[in-house]
Amino acid sequence: MQNLLTPYNKNISLKNRVVMAPMTRSRAVNDENKPTDELQGLYYEQRASAGLIITEGSQVSERAVGYVNTPGIHTKAQVEGWKKVTKRVHDKGGKIFIQLWHVGRISHPDFHDGELPLAPSAINPNEQSYTPDGFKDTVTPKEMTKADIKTTVEDFKNAAKNAVEAGFDGVEIHSSNGYLFHQFFNGTSNKRTDEYGGSHENKARFFFEVLDAVKEVIPEEKIGARFNPSLNGVFGMTMDEDTIPTFEYIIKKLNDYNLAYIHLSEPFTDVSDIPYAVTEIAKHFRPLYNGTLMINAGFDQDSGNEVIASGNADLVAFGKPFISNPDLVERFEQGLELAEWDKDTFYTPGKEGYTDYPMANAKQNA
Numbered sequence: 291m292q293n294l295l296t297p298y299n300k301n302i303s304l305k306n307r308v309v310m311a312p313m314t315r316s317r318a319v320n321d322e323n324k325p326t327d328e329l330q331g332l333y334y335e336q337r338a339s340a341g342l343i344i345t346e347g348s349q350v351s352e353r354a355v356g357y358v359n360t361p362g363i364h365t366k367a368q369v370e371g372w373k374k375v376t377k378r379v380h381d382k383g384g385k386i387f388i389q390l391w392h393v394g395r396i397s398h399p400d401f402h403d404g405e406l407p408l409a410p411s412a413i414n415p416n417e418q419s420y421t422p423d424g425f426k427d428t429v430t431p432k433e434m435t436k437a438d439i440k441t442t443v444e445d446f447k448n449a450a451k452n453a454v455e456a457g458f459d460g461v462e463i464h465s466s467n468g469y470l471f472h473q474f475f476n477g478t479s480n481k482r483t484d485e486y487g488g489s490h491e492n493k494a495r496f497f498f499e500v501l502d503a504v505k506e507v508i509p510e511e512k513i514g515a516r517f518n519p520s521l522n523g524v525f526g527m528t529m530d531e532d533t534i535p536t537f538e539y540i541i542k543k544l545n546d547y548n549l550a551y552i553h554l555s556e557p558f559t560d561v562s563d564i565p566y567a568v569t570e571i572a573k574h575f576r577p578l579y580n581g582t583l584m585i586n587a588g589f590d591q592d593s594g595n596e597v598i599a600s601g602n603a604d605l606v607a608f609g610k611p612f613i614s615n616p617d618l619v620e621r622f623e624q625g626l627e628l629a630e631w632d633k634d635t636f637y638t639p640g641k642e643g644y645t646d647y648p649m650a651n652a653k654q655n656a
């Protein structure tokens with residue numbers, strides 16, 4: 291049974307359950323960090339047979355950036371650029387959400403005229419930031435003031451408004467993978483003693499303030515949120531005994547909202563030795579959430595069909611397979627072999643390794 295290829299209709303209506311996962315490709319190589327018709331337009335159009343595309347993380351403000359050549363969604367030029375992308379996807383019958391991104395402490399002063407990156411607490415993640423001059427070590431960030439938090443809430447709201455103007459079908463809040471919201475959720479990166487630190491409610495407060503602000507400008511059923519509960523040892527995240535209970539609190543509370551979906555990742559690393567990690571994320575969180583559950587990380591066609599059949603997920607997001615197989619859905623339909631991705635061109639400029647992966651059926655290129 292090809293569950294992946296069956297339509298889905300709950301808040302969002304999708305022609306299949308194969309979602310393109312958000313992937314930074316660092317091709318917005320221009321002074322404005324805007325997407326272009328030739329590159330991002332073509333790239334996403336080629337992948338429009340996905341039930342849903344989620345774009346690469348796109349910074350909500352200047353302060354939100356942490357990697358060179360990533361696109362934004364906070365200037366007029368960026369909105370105009372995205373308009374071309376959404377049109378091309380829609381013209382091919384596809385749907386596209388934009389991932390709204392703030393990296394928090396995974397950044398560098400070089401991006402901020404020498405000022406420190408923002409974070410819940412002044413704790414260096416000891417990671418690297420990909421700056422215009424190459425990889426540089428992260429620094430001890432600035433603990434966000436309440437004014438910084440307020441400004442950032444407004445930045446997300448403004449970005450969501452821009453996303454509507456740019457023609458997106460919805461937005462995904464990037465509350466995952468060790469970036470700003472995840473830094474608030476986690477006790478090793480959030481040592482605050484005010485109402486944004488300590489209890490589950492406090493660690494999640496900033497995220498829910500953003501969600502409440504975003505839903506003022508775009509309906510709840512067009513908002514998704516991404517979480518990676520068992521992320522450990524990468525992107526500056528270390529789990530502690532309160533990590534999973536914090537995510538349980540957040541995901542249960544999201545039942546009070548009528549979101550498009552929650553988007554969960556299975557662990558990115560082997561966490562079987564960590565006593566307080568959950569090794570099967572979809573299975574663990576499914577009973578806690580009544581809405582649409584999208585799952586990701588390491589799936590193929592068989593395991594994707596199985597996870598839907600098991601009832602543990604409704605939608606499956608594929609990352610790397612979509613890099614090298616623009617026609618992933620057609621390949622699933624026809625049982626065709628998948629092309630391998632080349633990790634050396636994940637983040638390089640231009641069309642190589644980006645828009646030049648062929649369709650299996652050459653006629654589809656014409």
Ligand SMILES: Cc1cc2nc3c(=O)[nH]c(=O)nc-3n(C[C@H](O)[C@H](O)[C@H](O)COP(=O)(O)O)c2cc1C
Binds near residue numbers: 313389466467555610
């Ligand atoms: C090149 C690349 C860039 C990525 N960029 C993002 C991103 O911008 N936002 C995000 O949430 N995840 C990002 N991810 C993670 C993917 O969305 C996905 O979780 C990961 O690739 C695992 O799924 P897969 O096994 O299907 O590839 C990225 C992954 C890759 C390979």
